[in-house]
Amino acid sequence: MTLPDLLKPLFIILILAGAGYYFLNYEGPARQATVQSVPCLEPLTYRIGEIDSRFGISESEVAAAMKQAASIWSEELSRPAAIESDEGNVVVKFVYDERQQVVDGEVRFRQRIESEQIRLDQFLRTYERKRREFEERSERYSRLANETLREIGELNRWVEQRSPAGGLSEQDAGRFEDRKRELERKQQEVQREKENLESLAQELNRDADRLNLMTAENNRLVDEYNNRYSGEKKFTKATYQNLPDGGAITVNTYLTKSELVLILAHELGHAFGLDHLPNSKSVMHSQMGDQELFPILQLTGEDKAAIRGVCAGAGI
Structure with a gap:
């Protein structure tokens, strides 16, 4: 499972779709002008x-x-x-x-829907900004993790080439220790970035849950508005x-x-x-x-x- 797979799907459907309006008549019988x-x-x-x-x-x-x-x-x-x-x-x-x-009553109901829609739109923009940040950081994490794995592999192959009899010279051993410490620091950086991304993923999932609830409530209000006020x-x-x-x-x-x-x-x-x-x-x-x-x-x-x-x- 990749880090982006940690995120929950976001269900935003039918926001303010199909809101009805009155078509009201003004009637007057035929009349003779004075x-x-x-x-x-x-x-x-x-x-x-x-x-x-x-x-x-x-x-x-x-x-x-x-x-x-x-x-x-x-x-x-x-x-x-x-x-x-x-x-x-x-x-x-x-x-x-x-x-x-x-x-x-219709005006007040529509204002309520519009107010809820504004809140939802604002929260959605915040969620999308966080998600873009997560995706960018996830890409950086993947590059850093792959780079670190590649360098570890290169170091292991260097050790095999430099010590066919099972041992390194004193000079090579020093170079190995320096390179090992450098790679250990990079591994720690990769681990910290992974933990940060997992924490951000949990935050985004909580936001997605809230957005889905807000969307469901908005859709319920729209349905109620349509049932009360739409049609002729x-x-x-x-x-x-x-x-x-x-x-x-x-x-x-x-x-x-x-x-x-x-x-x-x-x-x-x-x-x-x-x-x-x-x-x-x-x-x-x-x-x-x-x-x-x-x-x-x-x-x-x-x-x-x-x-x-x-x-x-x-x-x-």
Whole structure:
């Protein structure tokens, strides 16, 4: 058995593989646009209403998200599509319920997995550094051990050649003793290096055991996350409701600020009178998941045609 054979195998499998994500929809029934909601005539006005503190978002942050959501429609129309006003016709509310509790739980679970992954990655890098050191020292040990064995063999052959009758001259005996002491020191060095390598191998094996346990725990967490949160979970993230004196956008859940902008842009579309579109990349598609959120949210050709259609229907 060579010294590298002393090391245990390291099993690192499925780390964070297959983590699931929500594909949540935002539903809204077909609705007739009012004159006030046609952005080609005049900007829709909105105001920020009640925001449940459990969302952890401020009024100014909601206002910024609404402004960004409105801007994608404004860009297409080359004029403001929606503006904030203290007397706005559409109120934007954040109502916390069990849906956001589920999302908050998912976020915390993902953060836990990411934290454990960081710890595992750091420990793995340390293990790999130690293993490289072990392999380098093992190679040096092998060279030193083989060199020492070769020199011992050469000394033995020299003795046989110099003393065919069974004895060495006084001069040769002195040379032999000097060479013997030198080789004994090298043998001691080889033995020390072997003991050091065996100690390092034991340390690496303990680290491998710990890494395998950490990996198993990470994989268990990923499996639990997938069982809880992966797949298509259909529940409404937000709604738009027409009211006698305007309308209401009610946000019930969101995962990230970028996702919130998409949700608000979608509900603004309903406030303008738009229905759902079949293209899964469209802002006005009924489900989230395929829309491009980075670097910025953009309308698809179908979104643009839909808002232009509303304007055309209003005679603009």
